[in-house]
Amino acid sequence: MTAPQVELKNMTKRFGANLALNNVSLLIRSGTVHALLGENGAGKSTLVKCLVGFYHPDDGHIQVDGREHRLNSPKDADALGIGMVYQHFTLVPSMTVAQNLVVSGARLPAYINWQSELKRLAEVTKKLPFHVPLDVRVSQLSAGEKQKAEIVKQLYLGRKLLILDEPTSVLTPAEADEVLGYVRSLTRAGELSAVLISHKFHEVRRYADDVTVLRRGASVRTGAVANLSDDALAEAMIGEPVSKAVQHAPKLPPKSNIVLSMKQVSVNGDNGLPAVKDLSLEVREGEIVGIAGVSGNGQLELVETLMGQRDRSGAIAVSGVAFNGTRREIARLGVYGLPQEPLKNACIDRMSLAENLALRNFDRAPLCRGIAMNYGALTEQAAKLVKQFRVKAPGLTASMSALSGGNVQRAVLARELTQNVRLLIASNPTFGLDFVACEETYRRIVEARNGGAAVLLISEDLDELLGLVDRILVMSAGRIVHEVSADGADKRVIGKYMAGMKAA
Amino acid sequence: MDVTSIGWLTLPLAILGGAIRVSTPFIFVSIGELITEKSGRINLGLEGTLMLGAMAGYGVSYLSGSPWLGVLAAGLAGTTFGLLHGLLCSVKRVNDTAIGISLIVLGTGLAFFFGKPLIEPKAPALPSISLGFWSSMPQVRAALDVNALFFVGILLAFAVYVFLNRTGWGLMLRTVGDSEDAARALGFSVLRVRILATMAGGFLAGIGGSFLSLSYPGSWSEGLSSGQGIMAVALVIFARWRSINALGASLLFGGAGALGPALQGVGVTGYYYLFNAAPYILTLAIMVASTSRAAPFADAPGELKLHR
Missing domain, CATH: 3.40.50.300 (P-loop containing nucleotide triphosphate hydrolases)
Structure with missing residues (x-):
């Protein structure tokens, strides 16, 4: 045949x-x-x-x-x-x-x-x-x-x-x-x-x-x-003529303040084997650092560790203060995140849009009074965010799962980026999103950077990284194996490091 | 030879004999559970199946006069319960753990209900094979008087090993248990395989139950089982879903279970109940030791979703 x-x-x-x-x-x-x-x-x-x-x-x-x-x-x-x-x-x-x-x-x-x-x-x-x-x-x-x-x-x-x-x-x-x-x-x-x-x-x-x-x-x-x-x-x-990709704001020289510092961090994967090995890195104020790598090389574990979801050895500090991902530290140090598959990893799908928009601050005034929630303030905040980020939804009380993928992402962007962000951790933030939602996500990330936040962007899409970041780290088998500034980056060289080979 | 001259041997002999006797139901139930779990489902109801098997086996042996017919009847009763579990769990949004627990209650209840008239009569027991014929010592003979089902159990462990690793159906079973997506892509009927695997598990658990009532001297009572059906679930995890390991683990548990009676036999009567609790303490200790977060479970069926 x-x-x-x-x-x-x-x-x-x-x-x-x-x-x-x-x-x-x-x-x-x-x-x-x-x-x-x-x-x-x-x-x-x-x-x-x-x-x-x-x-x-x-x-x-x-x-x-x-x-x-x-x-x-x-x-x-x-x-x-x-x-x-x-x-x-x-x-x-x-x-x-x-x-x-x-x-x-x-x-x-x-x-x-x-x-x-x-x-x-x-x-x-x-x-x-x-x-x-x-x-x-x-x-x-x-x-x-x-x-x-x-x-x-x-x-x-x-x-x-x-x-x-x-x-x-x-x-x-x-x-x-x-x-x-x-x-x-x-x-x-x-x-x-x-x-x-x-x-x-x-x-x-x-x-x-x-x-x-x-x-x-x-x-x-x-x-x-x-x-x-x-x-x-x-x-x-x-379905419409494309405007040329959004021009990202000109890259500024990063400031010298180190926001995120990881020193010799090791993390085990679900199977009990080491997934992140002895990893050290720094991200400065006003800088987007990209982590490139083929999926399954420890990126997921790294992100979960930074968000406080995983045990680790080694030191993580944010703005010089030890960071373990507790709710209090997150609020005080301004650590926020854009995980991949936001509906699954950043939302509670059966709660309403308004409630999901309040996940970061429902336990602080004005959203709560003593132990009671102030639903008026919660709705008011949601209405404001929905308008500002143009989230399209059947209503503020609609369950999160009723929103389209792009609108879930807009809601998460609204919730995370309207906080006082000092460090933003984005993990494959555009995975599964449509064109328009991707562009919007990129624009918001760059805005956060321009506003002085330090951004760690983990992505499997090399083109996405090269278009956004100031500096690229390549992760392979749980380690950072290569570092290059975005201006001098060569896709083929990065690809070789991604594959675990030394560049010729 | 003088009986007292083997005094130092009495304890290990008693433990060995006890281990063989106590381990037999463990072997059947744990290997049955292993087959079910390899298909991606957990049947927690085997305790009920065990009791039902013990009752049915005893009853049929009494009525027919053949203990082996009793064993078969026990297996069939277990198969029916397996089918029930399999069918109920195939309904959407039904949880196999909850069904299992309700089947414990149902099986035990049915066994007590139908077993009432069986407490008095004496049914023919299963034959045993004398491995102690070479010795003139009654203790040695008693310890090595091994029930025929024990040998069936050993053969079973090896047969299941061959089935899982060297037959097409075995690979199909493992595929269904490890990745439902893969099984569907290959065109396997996931539900059918799971129901059949649960039925096979029930069959073996029923046979394990018949051992409780039909091994020497043989009797039916409501206190026959001491949680073997539940501990088998722990045994399977301890055995890392490998049938030969399950055989070894059953022997180990059997030995621990024989510790109390054996010590009593040599005159150590203190702490009797504490020693009787040995298998349970062992269960706890082993579970804690073997389910560490750091140890990879290479053979754990993926569909059981044991990694959170």
């Missing part, structure tokens, strides 16, 4: 009143990489989940090599050679790579003779350009290795249409090139067709032949990548 041609025709899918896919058609030509471009919630995932049999479209047809098929379950997609590499990996963490390969096979073997099985697997995987250890537990692999193992699994299963869901979010630039370059060479050789879900233009331009842009569940633009300019793609994606 060679690379299939797959066509989706007039796909429509509703979730309740929400129209997730509206009459979308897509042609994946044999032996090509077809990119699906769109913001979060545009319907990319829904579309491909129909293609792998996870969802059943309300209307529409799927044709493989001209023959119509109904996909009732992932097994039907299997039989057609359609496979997907999910963003959240679907390898079984406590099993070895070899066990994962065996359990994913179409027919489960009754008894497994591991000696001959391992020999066979080694034979199969030998032809691949990258090496994945077979007898190591998946939980011990890095994110990049997991991604490769997923792709190995798909190829081992003989998949002919490979769907990659934002594959580069967990890879270093070099790893991305290795993995996607390989997929591309397979499609060129006519052995594979592929769908690449992405929201990065340069990735689409580099690895895809065709592109389809989705917006609000509809296909708004499709064609060969070579015929479409970045501006045209961006316009299709957000």
